[in-house]
Amino acid sequence: MKNKYWNENIERMSREDMRKLQGIRLKQTVERVYHDSPFYRKKMQELDITPDDINSIDDIVKLPFTTKYDLRDNYPFGMFTVPMSQIVRIHASSGTTGKPTVVGHTRRDLAMWAECMSRAIYAYGLDESDIFQVSYGYGLFTGGFGAHYGAENVGASVIPMSSGNTAKQITLMHDFGATALCCTPSYALYLADAIRDSGYPLEEFKLKAGVFGAEPWTENMRKDLERKLNIKAYNIYGLSEIAGPGVAFECECQDGSHVNEDHFYPEIVDPETLQPLPEGETGELVLTHLTKEGMPLLRYRTKDLTALRRGTCSCGRTLARIDRIMGRSDDMLIIRGVNVFPTQIESVMLEMPEFEPHYQLIVDRVNNTDTMELQVEVRPEFYTDEISKMMAMQKRLYARLQSVLGLSVNVRLVEPRSIERSTGKAKRVVDKRKL
Ligand code: ADP
Ligand code: ZN
Numbered sequence: 001m002k003n004k005y006w007n008e009n010i011e012r013m014s015r016e017d018m019r020k021l022q023g024i025r026l027k028q029t030v031e032r033v034y035h036d037s038p039f040y041r042k043k044m045q046e047l048d049i050t051p052d053d054i055n056s057i058d059d060i061v062k063l064p065f066t067t068k069y070d071l072r073d074n075y076p077f078g079m080f081t082v083p084m085s086q087i088v089r090i091h092a093s094s095g096t097t098g099k100p101t102v103v104g105h106t107r108r109d110l111a112m113w114a115e116c117m118s119r120a121i122y123a124y125g126l127d128e129s130d131i132f133q134v135s136y137g138y139g140l141f142t143g144g145f146g147a148h149y150g151a152e153n154v155g156a157s158v159i160p161m162s163s164g165n166t167a168k169q170i171t172l173m174h175d176f177g178a179t180a181l182c183c184t185p186s187y188a189l190y191l192a193d194a195i196r197d198s199g200y201p202l203e204e205f206k207l208k209a210g211v212f213g214a215e216p217w218t219e220n221m222r223k224d225l226e227r228k229l230n231i232k233a234y235n236i237y238g239l240s241e242i243a244g245p246g247v248a249f250e251c252e253c254q255d256g257s258h259v260n261e262d263h264f265y266p267e268i269v270d271p272e273t274l275q276p277l278p279e280g281e282t283g284e285l286v287l288t289h290l291t292k293e294g295m296p297l298l299r300y301r302t303k304d305l306t307a308l309r310r311g312t313c314s315c316g317r318t319l320a321r322i323d324r325i326m327g328r329s330d331d332m333l334i335i336r337g338v339n340v341f342p343t344q345i346e347s348v349m350l351e352m353p354e355f356e357p358h359y360q361l362i363v364d365r366v367n368n369t370d371t372m373e374l375q376v377e378v379r380p381e382f383y384t385d386e387i388s389k390m391m392a393m394q395k396r397l398y399a400r401l402q403s404v405l406g407l408s409v410n411v412r413l414v415e416p417r418s419i420e421r422s423t424g425k426a427k428r429v430v431d432k433r434k435l
């Protein structure tokens with residue numbers, strides 16, 4: 001019988017052994033940054049701590065946090081802890097404002113990242129017999145390369161498509177018999193529509209799994225994608241500063257994403273007070289590198305909001321799990337005092353069969369009052385010229401949003417295919433208050 005774990009020793013390690021391993025690796029990392037990173041030495045001196053203060057994983061709370069601003073202040077290579085001659089790859093995240101954040105990887109860092117992605121691939125029930133269509137962008141963005149090297153590492157066949165060129169994506173997916181598709185959930189949706197338009201019957205495709213991530217998405221979006229593409233759709237989580245895709249991955253249980261916690265130690269903190277939160281509570285995910293060479297980060301604040309669970313999963317893995325990311329704290333909209341994430345709106349909207357997961361939120365301020373308009377596409381089978389029917393649909397969605405979120409959102413129903421499609425991360429919010 002096929003082994004369904006890529007690295008069973010680690011993925012099913014007892015909590016006690018894992019904590020020991022994490023403690024040893026944390027100490028090594030702290031020693032490394034104390035000696036090789038002027039930035040961390042200074043931060044640790046300010047807190048009056050030395051590597052001698054770190055003796056188990058519980059001591060992590062003594063360490064300083066790191067933010068995106070620290071990375072920007074040290075642009076471009078100030079956070080690297082090895083000479084440039086040992087750096088074999090440089091990535092950078094786009095960042096919405098200011099300079100990009102730069103990340104450097106040694107050869108061993110890339111092998112570690114591929115290992116993490118390989119565990120994910122096995123957890124999705126995929127292996128060397130699969131054909132991966134990698135439709136994440138290749139470039140400074142980590143999606144393409146991350147999925148690519150992970151799939152090659154397990155011995156699968158890789159089609160390095162990158163994003164865009166949608167018609168060709170469909171032809172090759174069909175002709176080459178791709179069995180796994182790696183891209184953002186919003187691009188997967190776009191591809192699903194394109195398949196429908198292509199004239200190829202869905203049964204002629206060999207696709208069985210989707211490896212979707214790089215942006216927040218909801219359970220309802222998963223159901224939609226699974227139905228439209230006739231696949232199992234799995235979540236993959238990551239960020240360039242830590243490694244790119246493969247930091248955490250779902251298993252067949254689709255009940256939270258397992259964190260590769262022998263490499264990245266996860267904590268959940270209150271984003272205001274930075275105090276650790278009890279297991280199961282939602283807060284900001286903080287990650288610490290345990291094995292990274294090129295640019296180890298201590299307690300990196302991801303801004304991503306989620307909860308952590310350490311219980312053994314039904315798949316047999318003991319690796320801790322994070323819930324779906326609700327959004328980044330930066331994505332939270334405050335509308336007339338009510339806090340709301342685009343994912344909450346997506347979730348409510350997709351409970352109704354009439355709507356497509358193609359939507360945009362237009363936020364503005366009129367006469368000193370915040371306004372929010374949800375533009376959402378009606379599914380072709382529900383779209384009609386009969387105004388009364390459309391109005392009834394709009395009212396139902398309005399009432400649902402009002403009762404679930406406590407917020408009145410102006411709903412504007414738009415024609416199928418009228419909202420701009422994304423080949424990478426979708427732009428869900430247009431905030432005119434900030435323009
Ligand atoms: P950028 O900051 O330019 O978007 P990255 O490409 O590194 O840079 O994006 C990482 C971020 O993408 C994460 O911090 C998180 O907000 C989001 N993200 C990645 N994967 C997921 C996922 N599976 N679910 C929700 N959000 C995700
Ligand atoms: Zn599991």
